[in-house]
Amino acid sequence: MDLRGRSVLVIDDDEDLCKLLNKLLAGSGLNVARAATATDGLAMLKQKAPHIVLLDINLGGESGLTFLKEKRELPNSDFIPVVMMSSQTDKRLLSLSLALGAVDFLAKPINSQKLLLKIKKHMRDGPFPKASFAEDDNEAVADIQCDGKISHINEVSCLLNTSSKIKNGTDLKLESVFLNEMGLGSISNKAVGFGLYTSSGHFDNEIAFVGINEEKAKKIRIMKTYVKK
Amino acid sequence: MLKNNTNFKPLIISLDDDVDFNALLTKVLTKLDVETLTFTTVEPFKKMVENKKPALVIVDLNLGDKFGEGLKVIADLRQKIGDELPILVLTKRAGKEDVSAAFELGASDYLTKPLDDILLLAKIRQFIKISQGKVVQAKEETGGLSYKQIPSHQQDAYFHLGMRIQEINEFGIKITGQHFFSRGTPIKIKSPLLYDLFGEDRHYSFIVHQNWLENETGKAGAFLEFDASNEDLMAKVRTWLLQRGKSELVKLNSTAPAASSAGQTQANNAKPVTKPKA
Numbered sequence: 001m002d003l004r005g006r007s008v009l010v011i012d013d014d015e016d017l018c019k020l021l022n023k024l025l026a027g028s029g030l031n032v033a034r035a036a037t038a039t040d041g042l043a044m045l046k047q048k049a050p051h052i053v054l055l056d057i058n059l060g061g062e063s064g065l066t067f068l069k070e071k072r073e074l075p076n077s078d079f080i081p082v083v084m085m086s087s088q089t090d091k092r093l094l095s096l097s098l099a100l101g102a103v104d105f106l107a108k109p110i111n112s113q114k115l116l117l118k119i120k121k122h123m124r125d126g127p128f129p130k131a132s133f134a135e136d137d138n139e140a141v142a143d144i145q146c147d148g149k150i151s152h153i154n155e156v157s158c159l160l161n162t163s164s165k166i167k168n169g170t171d172l173k174l175e176s177v178f179l180n181e182m183g184l185g186s187i188s189n190k191a192v193g194f195g196l197y198t199s200s201g202h203f204d205n206e207i208a209f210v211g212i213n214e215e216k217a218k219k220i221r222i223m224k225t226y227v228k229k
Numbered sequence: 230m231l232k233n234n235t236n237f238k239p240l241i242i243s244l245d246d247d248v249d250f251n252a253l254l255t256k257v258l259t260k261l262d263v264e265t266l267t268f269t270t271v272e273p274f275k276k277m278v279e280n281k282k283p284a285l286v287i288v289d290l291n292l293g294d295k296f297g298e299g300l301k302v303i304a305d306l307r308q309k310i311g312d313e314l315p316i317l318v319l320t321k322r323a324g325k326e327d328v329s330a331a332f333e334l335g336a337s338d339y340l341t342k343p344l345d346d347i348l349l350l351a352k353i354r355q356f357i358k359i360s361q362g363k364v365v366q367a368k369e370e371t372g373g374l375s376y377k378q379i380p381s382h383q384q385d386a387y388f389h390l391g392m393r394i395q396e397i398n399e400f401g402i403k404i405t406g407q408h409f410f411s412r413g414t415p416i417k418i419k420s421p422l423l424y425d426l427f428g429e430d431r432h433y434s435f436i437v438h439q440n441w442l443e444n445e446t447g448k449a450g451a452f453l454e455f456d457a458s459n460e461d462l463m464a465k466v467r468t469w470l471l472q473r474g475k476s477e478l479v480k481l482n483s484t485a486p487a488a489s490s491a492g493q494t495q496a497n498n499a500k501p502v503t504k505p506k507a
Binding site: 004005007031046047048049050051074075076077079080128129130131132133135138139140141142143144145146147148149150151152153154155156158159160161162163164165166167170172173174175176177178179189195196197198199201202220223 | 307312332333335336337374375376377378379381383384385386387388389390391392393394395396397398399404407408409410411412413414415416417418419420421422423425432447449457458460463464467468470471472473
């Protein structure tokens with residue numbers, strides 16, 4: 001599993017250990033964020049939404065358990081697994097932290113290979129959520145703006161070369177300095193026929209001028225540059 | 230419209246490794262007044278196409294045990310013969326990726342096996358017709374109006390198309406709709422969802438990283454990837470995903486492994502190219 005681009009939050013008050021972990025984790029391509037207290041850790045969790053948290057059970061005056069309790073209150077925080085780190089082998093503390101939602105446990109001193117293995121394992125187990133949207137969800141409408149080139153024109157339509165194949169019958173509005181100069185800026189357009197492949201992923205789409213009048217058509221007719229397609 | 234009194238017959242050359250299929254195709258094509266040549270291997274096929282200048286070619290994507298060999302043939306033909314020759318793809322491979330790859334490499338149209346003879350004949354008629362003993366591409370027929378070329382410095386244009394956001398995951402945005410976008414297309418996208426996610430009601434720039442096209446329904450889609458090297462942006466996306474619709478997300482999680490691993494594959498193949506200009 002590729003860890004590059006994934007992020008990890010280390011919550012530990014031991015400066016030296018954090019430096020060491022940072023070196024190890026960043027060396028594997030992970031983005032590392034660090035906090036020394038449970039309060040800072042929660043703030044970081046909200047801000048960064050990391051893929052995994054490494055949490056020390058003893059944080060100076062505070063206990064890592066405080067962090068676990070508070071984390072449970074956050075929406076969907078189950079998606080972020082927490083691995084406990086501790087030099088104590090207190091079984092009561094360990095089972096308590098597991099009950100509060102931690103997924104795994106690492107004994108200090110940290111074995112780097114084991115650490116990376118556990119990170120990989122839990123990142124795979126807990127896939128990050130995705131948001132899906134229904135067909136009729138108004139929020140999910142998307143307006144796509146695309147560039148193209150109008151290569152040819154006649155009195156009823158023009159050829160738009162672009163890297164999309166526009167669906168036959170689509171109403172759209174071409175914006176172009178050239179069309180404005182030709183007095184066609186106010187005319188709406190419709191894709192007709194099927195985009196024909198030209199080269200390297202580009203298509204010639206025939207775009208009709210909807211309701212063009214004789215005066216405007218004449219302008220196109222008498223247009224000077226005359227190269228037949 | 231293809232039947233004509235002159236002796237001229239347009240030539241259709243087909244490439245398919247299945248001999249029985251070639252026989253069937255030849256039989257179907259007798260309904261049109263055309264001459265048909267079929268080939269089972271690539272080299273003689275290519276030579277014949279280059280020499281005889283057919284009116285249309287039909288290509289299968291899988292040739293022998295070489296999957297997707299047909300795609301190479303399409304690309305080669307486009308390079309050597311040019312853009313005029315209609316290339317019809319006729320294949321068992323109906324996957325969306327195959328369809329879109331074939332189109333991107335220059336296929337003119339796509340039909341899937343089993344052979345639907347009526348549809349095939351209609352498609353062929355769409356591409357060729359006979360005019361005074363010569364084959365002309367049907368597309369050239371624009372009611373007698375010829376096109377005038379626009380000077381290249383005046384060709385720039387832009388336009389808007391409607392699509393829908395189907396999914397946002399930590400790797401990017403999946404959009405679907407009726408329009409097909411080639412890979413690598415720079416697009417700008419504006420949506421209430423992106424307003425909510427990035428905080429500004431404007432168009433955000435992306436590059437189409439992956440695309441697909443369903444041949445049957447004509448439904449197309451594209452995947453726009455987030456810039457994974459921008460950790461601030463990625464943190465914003467993850468935070469938003471966690472915040473958004475609690476119950477909806479929890480429900481998704483129970484079915485998530487398969488779906489999200491698909492997302493991961495997409496991202497793992499990815500080069501980071503996209504950047505919402507924040």
